[in-house]
Amino acid sequence: MIPENDAAPADAPKLDREELRRYDRHLLLPEVGLEGQLKLKGAKVLVVGAGGLGSPLCLYLAAAGVGRIGIVDFDAVDVSNLQRQVLYDARSLGRPKASAARERLLGLNPGLRIDAVETRLDPGNVRGILDEYDLAADCTDNFKTRYLINDACAAAGKPDVYGSVFRFEGQVAVLGTRQGPCYRCLHPEPPPPELAPSCVEGGVLGALPGIIGALQAAEVLKLILGIGSPLIGRLLLFDALRMESRILRLPKDPNCPACSGKSLPLAASDSPSCRAAEPAETAPEISAKELRRRLRRDGGIRLLDVREPAETASGGIPDSRRIPLAALTDRIDELNAADEIVVYCKTGIRSAQAVRLLSERGFFRARSLAGGIDAWIGELDPGRPFR
DSSP states (O other): OOOOOSSOOTTOOOOOHHHHHHTHHHHTSTTTHHHHHHHHHHOEEEEEOOSTTHHHHHHHHHHHTOSEEEEEOOOBOOGGGGGTOTTOOGGGTTSBHHHHHHHHHHHHOTTSEEEEEOSOOOTTTHHHHHTTSSEEEEOOSSHHHHHHHHHHHHHHTOOEEEEEEEBTEEEEEEESOSSSOOHHHHOSSOOOGGGOOOHHHHOBOTTHHHHHHHHHHHHHHHHHHTOSOOOBTEEEEEETTTTEEEEEEOOOOTTOTTTOTTSOOOOGGGOTHHHHTSOSSOOOEEOHHHHHHHHHHTOOEEEEEOSOHHHHTTOOSTTEEEOOGGGTTTTGGGSOTTSEEEEEOSSSHHHHHHHHHHHHTTOTTEEEETTHHHHIIIIIOTTSTTO
8 A cells, every 4th residue: 555644734735616526426436525636636557558558548547637747758659559559649640758648648538647757667776766656567578577566565665556567468476565576576587588589479359458558557546545455476467368367366475576575676777678678699691672782782691581371471571481480499490590581570579589590400501580561561561561
């Protein structure tokens, strides 16, 4: 729960007549009422990530009357976001997500303070930003930022309302409180980048972030109001395909370096996650423009598409051999180590891993297409994919 002051300050928030009408359905709930709605109005919530999870979370927090919402996001709205990121529409394309989200939320509830923080969280700024808020909601899609949020919240003793989605499955938990575990209690170190696919690589059912983001919103509101049983020490797992959910108990690790009372929490600047989340070794690359130039000039390059079959159905670069990354080791004898090979996937993550694998097997002329098929389309033929 969020600590409260013993006495309300003279400038404590009050509800005007319009707010009494707006929040009427909250005021009817004995667990909320006028006192609870005033708590919401005085609350300050930091939302990190204004994407699939951050969209429904921000909308419900704003609609509920949370007085100050900080939105941290350094990205711009892309057309591929519109499949699930319901904060935005076609008019938002190309705009910074944080500022577009701020405009949408103020349109929903003009009486709020919405902070658009258009920056990337890093070890140097995470604590300063978090200090302005009562709790954080982790709506990120990468481990580096997730561990940064966790470490800062654990050090400050502020709740970290965690959510994640992948394909058809989602998770929700309340981490970082004094009573329960933090994220490092569950996973002390981040996995290698190649074992941590994002929604960009693996996809996500469009409605799933709406479900998980709404659950995060419910947890945030419960923490502010001090009601119910928040997911402290518990992890909710949701499977949209089977429409099933279950809750796992999460023990607090007494030796956790981030939240244990036996040792000081890790400073964000010292966190190994900031180093471990970076690839240990880069793979040789070729740009989309250079690849097209080489293909037109001599045609001596062999193209290897390591995407999954479901992905390749939408097309690819002509004359490509298709071997999914998971099958590459077993089918490597289909390739000639003497050839100059360019490997590609959707964004360049799996192709880089494939190139590293090939180089270990003696394929020293293999390179990864920088940015993957997305770069090929976006840089060369945005209007006519794969030509």
